[in-house]
Amino acid sequence: MPTVLSVSGSPSAISRTSRLLRHLDARLNSHGHRVIKLDVRTLSAQALLGADFQHPDIVATAELFALADGVIIGTPVYKAAYSGLLKSLLDLLPQDALAGKTVLPLATGGSTAHVLAIDYALRPVLSAMGAAHIVQGRFVLDRQLNLREDGSLDIKPTAAEALHRVLDQFSDALGQAPIAAAS
Template structure:
């Protein structure tokens, strides 16, 4: 099946955004897709902020994008937009790094006041990067993502019910895009 790059744009090591992505990764893997988790915060700040494309870790990150059939991009919402960390990564990617890829934009935040950040802040940037297969994005309230004492992540039931068709639609897009390659 497809290779999916699952990108967390959160600067936090205890990120609910990253936890949400890992739940979605598991759903995609259940459908047979290969998922490569990636946290932007793992990149060296100096290389990222100076766009040092010769830095091995930054070059490897760009290669992950090039090899992916689909990209799930998750970000916390700060000041009504996606994270500055994610912006720094998007800025160093090639202009059309998302061409011919399925893209699922996701955001998390503390208030429903930020729900439009997916469509009005993130989606236009992804589109400008050549993504013509952007599936419906989704916003999840932080409080709907909980961590149990054993460390497992749980979504609030209604959020899980509403998010599953979004992930299914993304997986379906991945599979449709891969279908011509299988018959060629």
């Protein structure tokens, strides 16, 4: 059973990005993946901003990356790039933190003008960190993700279908049977 580290780079506790990741985590869990959730916003701000490589939060996070077979990186798009919070974490991880890993980059944003943020901002960093395979990422418009009052997420059907396809590719790259076909 592959272990997947699901990383939310959103600074908000009620973000669409985090809710989207948790929705996908549940789908992966139900199909035999072990998912470890990481919300970067819960790590020590002092450690992130002060570049404290030895802080227990940073050391523990590096260990989570080492444990994972695959990593999902989710981020809202700010100023045509991934979040500064995510950048702070990635800068503190070892240069080879993604070596041998399969990575699925996901981004959310308010405008299609930011659709290339995955390919031009995030993918080069993931590649530089040694990712063995970066599957086709997915950008999801905020308006395709509706947060319900109960905390759940309603995903527009076309977006859900596309997300399930990239999740299948990710699962397949991990050596696990595609999960949408099993649904």
